[in-house]
Amino acid sequence: MNASSSAPAAVPVLEIRRLTKVFGGLRAVGDFNLEVQKGALDGLIGPNGAGKTTVFNMISGLYAPTEGAILLNGEPTVGLEPYEITNMGVGRTFQNIRLFQNLTVLDNVRIAYHPHAGYSLADGLTRNGRFSANEHELTERAQDFLAIFGLDRVQNELAKNLPYGEQRRVEIARALASNPKLLLLDEPAAGMNPNEISRLMEYIHFIRDRFSLTILLIEHQMRLVMNICERLTVMDFGQVIARGTPREIQDNPQVIEAYLGRGAIGRAGVIRKDI
């Protein structure tokens, strides 16, 4: 363990203490600790099956932890429903894109506004003034939002008809539309070529500044991780094996052994000797 212990000045946006998840006999995540400060752009890396996505699923409430605590701005979230956690300010994207395929791009974003739609079911059924005003307002907001991401031209396309790169962008836009304070990106660069990854890096910086976000991301593309992340946490077999800045991680022998592979820095993909 190489846990650094810099004392936080304020309450961290995300604090995870002794998080454990056991599936049957498999200890997917064991004794996982993490702190993410406000405004940070941190990375979670590790070989396939290390338990990174499981951690994300526990943060967003899709899995109930076996043990441990998750605090969002100091408030415990374990035991809450996923939608409640989302409404506390956690947005996320998925490793395999999970758009609402048969709905339009605009509707995908408008769905994220549902918890704050501003009108009730009864207003919607009777089409009263409150419905018209709020529906109009949230549609314009969604369109403005899509315009920021250059997606306004495809707003009436079904999500499934978009090219892969645009689907990724829609997914990020949708996650941002739910107005999160903490954004979890699960392998945002999966399936992208080096060119697209460069754009994605710019893009991640842009959204962090524009929406004053705290971002935690999982990624295998070392170029992206090493260039944009401020702090990294490395996992293997459900355990944290290293923490630190990208520079420190690159030189950490344990990490090189488990994950990066000797001389593999900068190369895409995973090189493991033990599989």
Next chain:
Amino acid sequence: MNFVYLATSALKIVALLAYLYALLWVLGRKQLWAKIVGVVAAFGVVQLAMTPIGGLRIFNDFDSGLLYQACTMSMVAMGLNLIYGFNGQFSLGQWGFYGVGAYAAADITYRWVDGDARGLLVAGIGVALGGLMILGVNRFVNRFKGMPVLSQFTLYLLGAILAGWVAVVIGNALNPLLAPLLEEGGPLAGYIPQQIVFFLAVVIAGVFTAELSFLFGLPVLTLGSDYFGIATLGFAIIVYTLMNNSDTILPFPEMKGGRGMIGIPQYTTWFWAFLFLLVVIVVMRNLIYSSTGRAIMAVREDETAAKAMGINVAQNKLLAFVIGSLFAGLGGAIYAHYIGFLSPGAFTFLLGFNPMIIVVFGGLGSMTGTLTASFGWIFFLEGLLRVILSQLGTDAPTWRFVLYPIALLLLMLLKPAGLLGNVEWGFFKKPVFVRVRGAGGVAPAPAGAAGEGGQP
């Protein structure tokens, strides 16, 4: 063969489709007066066709019977489309809820014309108390985070039993007060009170069905989609069995169990059928094109992503299920008062596949498709084919059950998205959104983020 008859029948079906198109078109107009004029005209045209003028009726009894059946089938299928097509929950229980609605409404009016107001009193009070109970228990349950769904269900069930018992006690106490008024020539025995009671009976039957579906759906909707389908099949079978034994297991001797309930007053007119169909159409469309409707569709598309978008998946599933069942209950109530005779045989789960086929045939998630497929189904299968085939011999009408599966197979092969796919007509079209605000004031992302022309 009687070609003239055939030709007029075919013409009627074409006219019917044109009629549905026109109805949806006029409902989709912006101006309120245009909608009102259109609806009145749509009602009037059919009413006129049913009225004999100079000894000639365009719609004979057989045709108008088909029309009522088409209206009720539309309501049931619309409800199922909400549950299955829009919310993605494969339900085989729709026919059971249809039956519940039919029997509940029939019992109220049957007792009323029999001089017994208990049906109306008990059902009305029970439904009202049940609704209050659900709201109250819901508030109570919400105060406890993470209460298991079966514990919630137990509370609701106890509440429902209590509400039902109180309703029976109050109903029995009030009945002697009303009974004298119901006697022959009494102030509540006339035509107008009967029509009001019929209206109330339909509404009460619908709400009762909705409350029942809430109780049933609460625990069962937590199952995955396929398991949910089997559980709803179980519900349909339970309802069928209870109908068959309604005079022995259930305390309803007037339902006469498997022998069938006869003598239900035939109150259904084109006015009532049209009115309730219109309500279903409007509610359905307004629901789908609202934020809640989008949430319901998000649950169908991807439950996990819906959860991550802050949508309460369990609540939205329950909502779609309850509203879908409400439609089925209304449809059943209208059907019971058209046919005048309810037999459990009409509510076997096998017939419950009919609305399922209609929904798939018309296109999952297409409201226009469901509406036209319901009308087409009744008029084509029950009407035209029976007429055509009966020209060929007495046994020939049975062949329609060979012809329509072949048509279904061909459709699934050639057009798996359903007859109309995603096409919606008029009123059912997605509202076109016109921006008021200009596009200005939006700072675009860096060129790279916009996806084109970004530097490498």
